[in-house]
Amino acid sequence: MPILITDPSDPRLEDYVSLTDVALRRRAEPERGLYIAESEKVIRRALGAGHRPRSFLMAERWLTDLADVVADAESHDVPVFVGEHDVIERLTGFHLHRGALASMQRPGLPEVASLVADARRIVVLEDIVDHTNVGAVFRSAAALGVDAVLVTPRCADPLYRRSIRVSMGTVFQVPWTRIDPWPGGMAVLQSHGFTVAALALSDDAVALDVLEAAPPTKVAVVLGAEGDGLGGTTVAAADVVVRIPMAGGVDSLNVAAASAVAMWALRIRDR
Numbered sequence: 001m002p003i004l005i006t007d008p009s010d011p012r013l014e015d016y017v018s019l020t021d022v023a024l025r026r027r028a029e030p031e032r033g034l035y036i037a038e039s040e041k042v043i044r045r046a047l048g049a050g051h052r053p054r055s056f057l058m059a060e061r062w063l064t065d066l067a068d069v070v071a072d073a074e075s076h077d078v079p080v081f082v083g084e085h086d087v088i089e090r091l092t093g094f095h096l097h098r099g100a101l102a103s104m105q106r107p108g109l110p111e112v113a114s115l116v117a118d119a120r121r122i123v124v125l126e127d128i129v130d131h132t133n134v135g136a137v138f139r140s141a142a143a144l145g146v147d148a149v150l151v152t153p154r155c156a157d158p159l160y161r162r163s164i165r166v167s168m169g170t171v172f173q174v175p176w177t178r179i180d181p182w183p184g185g186m187a188v189l190q191s192h193g194f195t196v197a198a199l200a201l202s203d204d205a206v207a208l209d210v211l212e213a214a215p216p217t218k219v220a221v222v223l224g225a226e227g228d229g230l231g232g233t234t235v236a237a238a239d240v241v242v243r244i245p246m247a248g249g250v251d252s253l254n255v256a257a258a259s260a261v262a263m264w265a266l267r268i269r270d271r
Ligand SMILES: C[S@@+](CC[C@H](N)C(=O)[O-])C[C@H]1O[C@@H](n2cnc3c(N)ncnc32)[C@H](O)[C@@H]1O
Pocket: 198, 199, 200, 201, 222, 223, 224, 225, 226, 227, 228, 229, 230, 242, 243, 244, 245, 246, 251, 252, 253, 254, 255, 256, 258
């Protein structure tokens, strides 16, 4: 039976406290080994990817739409909490328009070496701080046939609620892991035969068209932070520095847009 909640300070609901407090959630979710899936679609995609739920929280009317998920949860002793919208809002900090939340076990991350062993196209996100940008890169990566995404230690969490939503659930589909240390870990990519292409605005960079005309067999496209771009050590250690030619007096693209342009130009054409 679903568990009716009336008290937002109920300790069983700790996973869902203050979901709008980005600083708190950014720290607490990885520490506690969980992430939050929001909406029926995202919950189903997370379960479809084999991720395990810790609990569910929803307004009562969603028990019907999610009847199969609820039945499965209850058969595995996973609690299903239901409550009025105002109780959920006081707990989470927002009105639950999308109907349902799940607290999911955060899956363990694979080793970089095993993730890239059979890959030909990978994307590295260096210190991207905006969850929207991280989610948008994953969506493009899935759509453009990228084999894996690597995120540096200071990069925003692909499993944060907003990243998941913007990615349209593709963070569950595209293999990814953290690459640590960085940029030291770049050597692992090079030892696996990757040409590391740093996307940067340097004057001496080669135009993306040049790389597109003769693409290396294995390419790792490295993208930099929204404000500062790639670090100098990263650019120096890369095999090639690549620039997307700009027009109209605009100096750069948004990082997610730049990633899509580069992934499209360097896509594998024989799959
Ligand atoms: C908004 S840009 C950062 C701009 C930053 N001021 C700089 O000098 O790099 C974010 C990232 O997107 C990529 N990027 C954006 N426009 C680019 C372009 N025209 N050529 C190559 N990379 C680009 C780079 O990886 C960059 O680090």
